[in-house]
Amino acid sequence: MTPLSRARSRLPLLIFLTPILLWLLLLIVLPHFDLLRMSFRVENNSGDMVWSANNYLEFFREPIYWLTFTRTAVYAVIVTVLTLCIAFPVAFYITKVAPPRFKGFFSLLLLMPFWVSELVRIYGWMILLRESGVINHFLVAWGILQQPVELLYNDIAMIMGLVYTSMLFMVVPLLSVLDSLDDSLIEAAYDLGSNSATIVRSIIIPHAMPGIASGSIVVFMLSLGNYLTPNLMGGKNSLWFTEQIYNQFIASFNWNQGSAFGFLLLVISSLIIFIGLKLTNQQLSRVIR
Amino acid sequence: MKKKVLSLFIAGGFLFGLGAGANAETLELLTWKGYAPQSLVEKFEKETGITVKTTYSNNEEMIAKLRATRGAGFDLAQPSQDRISSVQEKFNIYQPIDYSKIDTALIIPSMLEAVKKNTMVDGKSYGVPHVYGTSGLIVNRKAAPDADDYTALLDPKYEGRVSYRLKRPTLIAMAFAGGTDPFALYGDEAKYQELMEGIGQKLIDAKGLVKTYWTNGDALLQSMRSGEVNVAMAWDNGGWKLNAENPDIDFVAPKSGALGWIDTFAIPAKAENVEAAYKWINFMMRPENAAVFTNAEKYGTASAGAIEFYEADVKANFERSFTKADIDNIKWYPPVPAKLEEIEGKILDKVKASN
Numbered sequence: 001m002t003p004l005s006r007a008r009s010r011l012p013l014l015i016f017l018t019p020i021l022l023w024l025l026l027l028i029v030l031p032h033f034d035l036l037r038m039s040f041r042v043e044n045n046s047g048d049m050v051w052s053a054n055n056y057l058e059f060f061r062e063p064i065y066w067l068t069f070t071r072t073a074v075y076a077v078i079v080t081v082l083t084l085c086i087a088f089p090v091a092f093y094i095t096k097v098a099p100p101r102f103k104g105f106f107s108l109l110l111l112m113p114f115w116v117s118e119l120v121r122i123y124g125w126m127i128l129l130r131e132s133g134v135i136n137h138f139l140v141a142w143g144i145l146q147q148p149v150e151l152l153y154n155d156i157a158m159i160m161g162l163v164y165t166s167m168l169f170m171v172v173p174l175l176s177v178l179d180s181l182d183d184s185l186i187e188a189a190y191d192l193g194s195n196s197a198t199i200v201r202s203i204i205i206p207h208a209m210p211g212i213a214s215g216s217i218v219v220f221m222l223s224l225g226n227y228l229t230p231n232l233m234g235g236k237n238s239l240w241f242t243e244q245i246y247n248q249f250i251a252s253f254n255w256n257q258g259s260a261f262g263f264l265l266l267v268i269s270s271l272i273i274f275i276g277l278k279l280t281n282q283q284l285s286r287v288i289r
Numbered sequence: 290m291k292k293k294v295l296s297l298f299i300a301g302g303f304l305f306g307l308g309a310g311a312n313a314e315t316l317e318l319l320t321w322k323g324y325a326p327q328s329l330v331e332k333f334e335k336e337t338g339i340t341v342k343t344t345y346s347n348n349e350e351m352i353a354k355l356r357a358t359r360g361a362g363f364d365l366a367q368p369s370q371d372r373i374s375s376v377q378e379k380f381n382i383y384q385p386i387d388y389s390k391i392d393t394a395l396i397i398p399s400m401l402e403a404v405k406k407n408t409m410v411d412g413k414s415y416g417v418p419h420v421y422g423t424s425g426l427i428v429n430r431k432a433a434p435d436a437d438d439y440t441a442l443l444d445p446k447y448e449g450r451v452s453y454r455l456k457r458p459t460l461i462a463m464a465f466a467g468g469t470d471p472f473a474l475y476g477d478e479a480k481y482q483e484l485m486e487g488i489g490q491k492l493i494d495a496k497g498l499v500k501t502y503w504t505n506g507d508a509l510l511q512s513m514r515s516g517e518v519n520v521a522m523a524w525d526n527g528g529w530k531l532n533a534e535n536p537d538i539d540f541v542a543p544k545s546g547a548l549g550w551i552d553t554f555a556i557p558a559k560a561e562n563v564e565a566a567y568k569w570i571n572f573m574m575r576p577e578n579a580a581v582f583t584n585a586e587k588y589g590t591a592s593a594g595a596i597e598f599y600e601a602d603v604k605a606n607f608e609r610s611f612t613k614a615d616i617d618n619i620k621w622y623p624p625v626p627a628k629l630e631e632i633e634g635k636i637l638d639k640v641k642a643s644n
Binding site: 064067068130131132150152153231235236237239243244247248249250251252253254255 | 349350352353356376449456496499500501502504515516517627630631633634635637638639641642644
């Protein structure tokens with residue numbers, strides 16, 4: 001290929017890539033730089049803006065901020081583990097156990113709730129769980145409960161909502177890795193006399209590890225950055241770190257503090273994922289493939 | 290090939306998005322839910338040919354949105370009168386109102402003067418009064434016959450049946466209920482901080498009683514309807530709406546004083562269609578239109594002649610909830626100094642985070 005024709009063949013690619021690159025640069029990269037700059041600006045006593053790392057120090061100085069963050073991170077980990085525990089058997093069933101002609105149908109069933117927006121799904125859960133809601137109605141009608149109880153506005157309801165919201169993002173990567181697992185490996189292991197527990201432990205899980213890791217990263221990040229579910233289902237006890245950021249921006253008009261929190265969320269959550277990958281001996285390049 | 294088609298679509302969508310905004314005259318209205326009833330929007334569009342696009346918001350979000358664009362993107366906003374001057378001083382997001390373009394005869398004179406005074410920055414005023422109302426208690430009389438002050442929200446008698454917003458009006462209300470006038474401390478940051486910390490502690494201690502901190506007015510009304518909540522701090526019109534469905538539930542003006550607010554019209558600094566904004570203000574303040582609004586939403590209006598067009602139950606609502614003494618006891622919000630909102634924000638965070 002001559003240099004000229006190579007350049008010509010690249011031109012259409014460049015043209016079509018430009019909107020995406022512009023989008024990334026103008027709407028994602030540049031605002032982040034502005035936020036970063038803002039996070040290091042502080043108003044001093046005479047009302048002028050000066051450079052300072054105070055916004056970041058404030059996070060560590062004020063227990064309410066880092067406690068909220070710890071709480072959010074721990075809950076996001078719990079959500080990730082629970083989602084994995086539920087999603088793994090489901091993905092295994094769809095790829096290995098279910099009759100092949102139903103595979104598409106089952107995947108469609110998983111996908112279906114995601115055709116409506118997250119807000120609608122959460123309100124659906126609220127209608128089910130609230131004190132005057134559907135579940136309480138039947139529990140009382142069947143005589144199991146004397147009086148309706150409040151099922152909403154606690155941590156368990158919130159975690160359930162988060163698990164439900166993130167199910168799909170765990171199942172999809174698991175489906176693709178389990179699909180690539182050769183059935184004959186499992187059969188051979190049975191032939192050689194190993195039991196189911198050993199097969200799961202030493203064949204299926206090691207093979208599925210990249211899928212587990214990428215699913216976990218997505219679910220962890222989604223839960224950590226979720227605003228809607230903790231706010232609506234967790235109710236009065238659910239201060240999530242994202243809400244802290246929202247409050248700084250909206251209620252206290254303190255954009256500098258808010259952007260510092262935003263960057264802390266980005267850095268610390270990346271760190272948690274890095275540690276998780278190291279602990280499970282995974283490489284990021286393999287996981288995101 | 291597929292990729293190319295997709296990119297074409299994206300590029301096409303981009304161009305279309307750019308082109309669509311340019312034609313036909315529009316009014317971008319940033320307002321509260323219920324402040325632009327559909328029937329009035331249609332009437333306005335028929336009269337003027339201007340299309341009205343509404344975005345629903347609240348005080349804090351309005352300020353944040355306008356601050357993000359330095360006052361662009363909307364032609365008219367409706368912040369509360371006490372939240373204008375300090376925000377304007379700091380962020381410069383509004384433009385002064387040209388009162389000669391407003392038919393001031395349509396507006397109750399005392400209210401216009403008060404708003405002009407409270408929204409004044411460097412000798413220019415930034416607001417025109419539109420709607421007023423109070424915050425107080427909505428009570429289910431059957432379940433809570435003796436709830437008559439904000440302290441009922443902290444009363445163990447109503448455990449699990451209490452709801453309020455985790456916003457500044459709640460802190461202000463609790464201060465009045467505790468016998469301190471928070472408005473008198475607006476000038477003294479340290480004392481104000483101390484007062485608010487005490488109130489924050491009270492709210493933390495009583496957190497177990499709360500059903501949930503409401504954020505959406507319709508959701509609160511739904512919980513009161515179904516009996517999940519019996520005592521709530523909320524706006525008067527919500528209580529009156531419920532009263533029409535269930536006479537047991539009503540708005541109660543608290544003993545330590547209902548909190549009076551006035552929502553205004555304010556024109557953002559970079560509004561594109563200022564003429565349409567003035568047209569909308571004059572349109573909304575015409576008595577027959579203002580009355581349509583009040584009859585539907587039950588809020589009071591600053592329009593002078595509207596009272597003649599009120600339905601009977603609107604007047605009855607007001608007289609049922611407010612005696613003469615209650616009216617004199619309404620605490621109207623003075624303009625908020627900037628720093629205080631940060632103090633309050635932190636305390637509200639603490640309340641929400643506590644267990």
